Amino acid sequence: MAHRILRDHDADGWERSDFPIVCESCLGDNPYVRMTKSEYDKECKICTRPFTVFRWRPGRDARYKKTEICQTCCKLKNVCQVCLLDLEYGLPVQARDTALNISTHDSIPKSDVNREYFAEEHDRKTRAGLDYESSFGKMRPNDTILKLQRTTPYYKRNRAHVCSFFIRGECTRGDECPYRHEMPETGELSQQNIKDRYYGVNDPVAMKLLGKAGEMGTLESPDDESIKTLYVGGLNSRILEQDLRDQFYAYGEIESIRVLAEKACAFVTYTTREGAEKAAQELSNRLVVNGQRLKLMWGRPQAPRPDQDGSNQQGGVAAHSGLLPRTI
Secondary structure: OOOOOOOOHHHHOOOOOOOOOOOHHHHOOOOOOOEEEEEEEEEOOOOOOEEEEEEEOOOOOEOOEEOOOOHHHHHHHOEOOOOOOEOOOOOOHHHHHHHHOOOOOOOOOOOHHHHHHHHHHHHHHHHOOOOOOOOHHHOOOOHHHHHHOOOOOOHHHHEOOEOHHHHOOOOOOHHHOOOEOOOOOOOHHHOOOHHHHHHOOOOHHHHHHHHHHHHOOOOOOOOOOOOOEEEEEOOOOOOOHHHHHHHHHHHOOEEEEEEEHHHOEEEEEEOOHHHHHHHHHHHOOOOEEOOEEOEEEEEEEOOOOOOOOOOOHHHHHHHHHOEEEOOO
């Protein structure tokens, strides 16, 4: 859509900003990022208004990334300016809105004139100190959103594109080629559209995540009533025993917590079976400690080893003391 060229850019609602609104994955793991800033360089792919474009390289082996939408459209949906994923949960708009029961399909106009006017009105409200009329910050996270949320950055998304010459078998640069030498993925995930991602309709990534959430079942309790131990897997060096105790103590009295750092796991034993069942029900598929998603399963007594000479009964009893994760 053509824009009027005015001397006063504020009169036309053009956006000027000093830093982009991006997620941690798009920003990259390098703490020293060099960015280029170009005012009014591109049109926003949603509202078509000129905006300030930032371009940077998030990592040594990553491709250059740039902002795709303006900050006004970004704030309306609470998404990253580059990947258009939710800034809080790291999910597509369709998956987030479905999980939180938010209906935003008709909140932003689709026509060019109405969409531009809608964005400019919200931009004026922001400059006047008024908050956006959105419900994203007012919705409490539920079980579905906690199961699907991404708790750690996904830097694999910043990889270089696939080399088109390699696909045709014509690339002669070998290891010096800055693009990936592998065949591209096919199927629904390869058919992604930026506007469908923003408006939350027909998004194949969101449909895949929602289908995955439906397959996640609850943690079934074992038949053996004497089992009161839960297995916690996926620990790292930043997770201490006190961190686990802070997560599990609310569901019942804890008898002991045994952390096996060399195996990156821990065993939490309750004094009662009711406490263990309540913790398994509340924390299954949504246990996050210090930003790390952990795996939760029931423990079970280790199978006793047969005594070869049949005389050492004490050793047979000791074999039951170990705990292993229960397979569900």
